[in-house]
Amino acid sequence: MSIREAPRPRVGAGPSHRIGRGLALIGATVALVVPSLGAVAEDESGPAGAATEEAVVDADGSGVAEQAGTVPEVPQTTARGRYNLGLGHFDAGDYEAAAADFLASRDDAGPDPELRYRAAFNLGLSLAAQVGFGSVGNGGPAAETAAGQPDGSEGEAQSPEHVIETLRQSAAWFNDAVRLAPPEDDDARINLELVSKWILQLADQLNQGDRLQARLDRLIDDQRGLRDQVRRLLMDIAAEGAATEPVGFTTEFEALASRERVLMAEVGDVIDLATEERLHIEQTPPEQRPPEQQSRVHQLARATDYLERARQSLDDARRRLRRLEGERGHRRTDAALAELKRAREQLQDPVTVLKAVARDEQELIAHTGALAAFSDGTISLEGEIPGWLTDKHLAERQEAIGVRTGGVLSRFEAVMATDPAAVSGGDEAGMRRAVEAAEEAVPMLGEGLAAMRAAITALESGNAAAALPEQNRAIAAIAQAIELFADVKSLIELAYGTQQGIVGLLTPGEDEDQGALSADEREAVAGRLIADNQRRLERLKGLLEEEAAAATAEEQDAQSRSAVESRFELAESLRARAGDGLANLASSVDDGAVDDARANAAQTLAHLEELRRLFFSIVEHVAALLADQVETHDRTATLQAESSAAMGDEFAPAVAAVAERQSRHAQVGDALAAALAQQADAATAPAPNATGTPAASADPAAGERLAKAADEVRKAGGRMLSAATILGDGAVRATTMSPDLEPALTDQLAAMEHLENALQELVPPQQRQQQGEEPQQGDAQQARPQPGEDEQMSQRQALKRLQAIRDREAERQRRRDGQTSPEPVEKDW
Template sequence: MKYIILAFAIVGAVACTKGEHRAAREKYNEGVGLLVSGNHEGAEKALLEARSSAGVDPELRFRAAYDLGIAYAAHAEKLKSGEKPDLAKALELTEQAVSWFSDASRLRKDDADTKTNLAIVRARAQSLADELRKGEGKLEARLDALIGEQRAVLDEARGAWVAIKESGGADPLAQQGTLAHLADKERGIVAEAGVIGDMADSEVDEIAKKEEGKRSDEEKVRLVTLKNLGVYLGDARSRIAEARRKLQDLAAEDGVSRAEAALVALKRAREQLLDPITILREVAGEQLQLLQETAAVAEATTKKLSLDAGSAAPPAPVIPAWLKSPALAEREIGFVQRVEEVRARLAAATENPTPPNPQDPNAAQQQKLLERVKVALPFVVEAKAAMDKAHDKLIGDKLADAALAQREALIALAKAIEQFADLKQTIDLASETQKQLVAQLTAKNPESKDSLASNVARMTRIKELLADEVAKLQAPQIDPNEKDEAKKKQAEAQAQQIEQQKQMLAQAETLRADAEKLVSDTAAAIKANKDPVTPAKAADAKLDELRRLFFSVIEHLQDLIRQQGETRDQTSAAHTQSDDERKPKLPPLAQREDQHRQMANAITDALAAQADAANKAQDPNQQAQGKNMAAAADEVRLAQNDMADAKRTLDKAVETTSQSVSLDPALKTQATALEHLQNALKLLQPPQENKDDKQQQQQQ
């Protein structure tokens, strides 16, 4: 390779040079030596260290940047040409090579070799990106990985910032190495974000080639989704670039702020690939939290006004900056934007819909879904209008009025979610609402009436949806004269599978009927002034059992990983705040962590039961799956223990008022919990060769 030969030629030039950056130059020479020996990872590490320590040495800055381009390009080629090619990682490394050659070109604009190598790696990156675009699910997987990398950078940056704060700024250069290293990591992250953006743009271009009238409903929605994703990715790239500059300048606090904004933008980009109901549910959960905080501040402000009028009561607490109207308004406008994105996606599906194809067996179901979306859309519009109103009230510092508007938004969101929820989602909503109902009844909250009424209606809705599922099941006709044994066995297997599904749906209807009776018993107990909590808890247990019938362990595990990651992000943010700022955030965090622990426990039990059943089977494939399930259960069990440890730390921070309690132990155990959960998911979802394999795995 041309640029590898060039790398060897500069060893002597730098090795014989002496000066104040001699140590950095020696590290550079070490990196070149590792590169010559084929140790790409070692070379990258040494050259990065040399580049970070180069200071104002122009020769070393150029040489290190140039050879980093060489190292990453060679590493990428090795991964691409291996026995098991890793194209995604190869593309990531190639993008890093592009970034470093670009840096070298900036330092020496007229260097011909640098320009040549930059053109080569750009072409390779394009070729790799084209190959990867042929696969499905790449955007989701790569965004998830990118979010994990940015989260790790943010955690390290926060740790460096905390260390600087605790030292009182006595040695501002103590964290120089860490911050410079993080700045280099951000370079790779922004390059990967660019690749993902290119992948999304390529898909947009493919859809745009079709005439608008010939695009399917799915393509219309996908187009809106990808365009929104591109906007957030562009924002994330800008924020990452800003974070990199701040970290390079050793401005730790500003670097943390930009890195956190980048993580938020990446998560919003990933959110675009979720289904609308999931997004609306997440927005509703966050809107509920904001409503509670707005109402609390409104109440505190009212008390302060009464004190100002002459009351002798103790002074009202000072409202922290993050709970004042401008900060609350900023959060509200974020909800407005997210709901508007969902509205645009739903509108794209309902405006000029593609006429149903009579030959399509799914046409009737798609038409039914479209009708539900049409009913849901006005509620989404209503929710956005209420959020706009809440934002305006917050801007005007009218907190009580803002809280009323936020409540209106939540009601509208709930109605929208309900309209186009399928069977699984309706069961999930009923289960969540029942848990809220138990908590409300225990606390004697008057809002329990609304929750109870919602679930009474849902019991009927679930019955109808179960009947629809039964109607879809049609056993294949088995020809007794069929001589092809393979076809006969296939038809018999399909018939057996359909019979099993019918039995499962019958079991589901039994559980639903039991839950419906217990929900009715709860209403009767309230009316008779008797204890409603006992039947409400029993109904909750039945709905949990019903939920487990329809949600696979993998789905639960994926959701738990996402939720635990979000809780860790919130804990990490609280870790760097003052005691007064973080105090109201800790109880909800402890509660969330306990909910994660309970879900992990349920997943562990389910996996263990499935593993036992598989191990008893005679089929070697099932036995192999049983081993994976048992190993996954062990991983989730370890995660469960970590979650319990994290909750204990959070509880201690809530209960201790005499001194500040570090949240660092909670962050560490939350991180290891995530690792164990991800290990479990890998065991249950090994890499698939094609789409069919992937679908089969997810149905296990």
């Protein structure tokens, strides 16, 4: 179905100017809608109740051009004037200028509902048009069109990431237009669905190798944003005192419900993708499948189960929102987000999941040890034990960790059903190693699960001291299972972390309880850890040889092969020196030579740190910190919308757990900022690089980028520390009241933005281009100047700008209510 094009809206010559209908982008949906523009003129009067302003035009109306392609020359500074100026820019094809005018008009619209709606609508349309979508005769991306390349023949190539980001901003403004739309006007909702589909299609082209994982990532981001919008809406309702009867917020609830319906349909698409992939694999008999396919079938089945739960939660949330049940709607949106994240976890490799499980178990051990120390009087306080530190809370956390561990165990059991000898072709040696590792891991994880069940039993009986050794047994089993699948980088990381623990044992801090371990106990623990690291370094030797051979074979020219060989020779030298250091350390510990032991431990740690730098990029650590911070933000947002009365005794422990996570993030952020600052200094130093890594002179701007990244990470660490302080105070108050965690959420969002900025500095645009797909028209892409980082607005920044506009509108409404309601009106007729 096509829409007949109507005359463009323009400023009239009468006493007031007219606001034209939003440049509607509507059409029938078959596979992908091909939209057409339509505009109809409204009547000459402004919206009822709105303050109408005079347009700056000539008496004959010639102040605005009558033909498309020309822009009024007279400056128009009022909100309606900026809107009409934006229409002129849109007709002229200057979509960036149009977007700027529509944004200014939306920002200054004040109490003009029609202008707010049309400005938001046309801003979404202008953003879509900037990347080649939404103009007349140009619909969604055709199947043969490359991502980032508009359909128009005159369009220039743009990076797919930039196109998707711009379309996400367009979707955000169409979502705002849905909230403001008049009754029976579905244009904004239809456009929101169209733009969302375009985003999915482009992202699928960009992530052809992993469509399922990429779609899940986008779904989680979108659902997280919607959950946060529901939480902010609840805050607005509470500020207006309308919690019992939020009828005045019906349009906001309807807009959120509409967006939830779109996400529910997208979850259905992901379920279809997972089912299609699983059925394709199941066409091969189980005994003939390689181990990775056997595991993949199990992963897809479990992921589909969680996706079905998420779809049901989304449907429940949509119904709750349509009924104006804000708190229940938020709980269901948060539940859907948690289920989507669990679905994604099923698709991750088992080692990644086990590492996350080990981190959670380590945190649980610390809390269990604290409770045991409080209970037996080892730690004494003037007051009582913290109200959040309870046996019940710790038992529930242990149960959740056990469920996740059991999921990984079932994956390994599925892999064990594969016979590598029956599989022809491929890396049979690798398949055999995978099956053997899974066979070894199954009894280890089984032992870990048994220990977790014993710890749960002890905690439920109120005996935290008895649970502690079981938890230590569980984490030891998990660590052994992880190590079976460790590659070079993972093995180095394990050895480095263990060596840090050895140094800590031999060099206790001033604030550490000296009576926690006796000298003999410290010696025994250190001996076990040293033996573990010696075993790891022995295994690392073989893995380095295998990886060196594979990396050398991939290089085509002699110079590249020589560089790879030099890198692995340096790695082997550092590994050998670390091994010698561990041998000397073991002798010093046996002889009781404390000073020698500390020196050998520190020297070994330095060798391992150099080895770690050869294989680890600091970008990975910053990205991991960002992922952890996002997860902590999700947990905090869940608690902010809940109440101590609703969660009961579990509220305060949950806040305290989040506070501790946030505190660790701040510590990691400070360490990363210091490391980045050191690298920035090294990059600008004239001394030659002695580690074998590329010289700083290869990129003159490297030092500047590293310094900027260090500053961003330092700022992120500051906001993380602020959030941790707020959460810590909230944990104390949570035993008697529901604390306000919104300031912590604000700090967390700011920290996330700083980390994203740091990643942009660490991975320059040229490198991001090389890591992604090659552009279809490389010459055109190189010739076209790319917009600067400051000119590009991220999705989070766009949403912050949108929320700021809404906050100002709410404040204006509160001021008007405060000015009009208290004053009596005296009749004088």
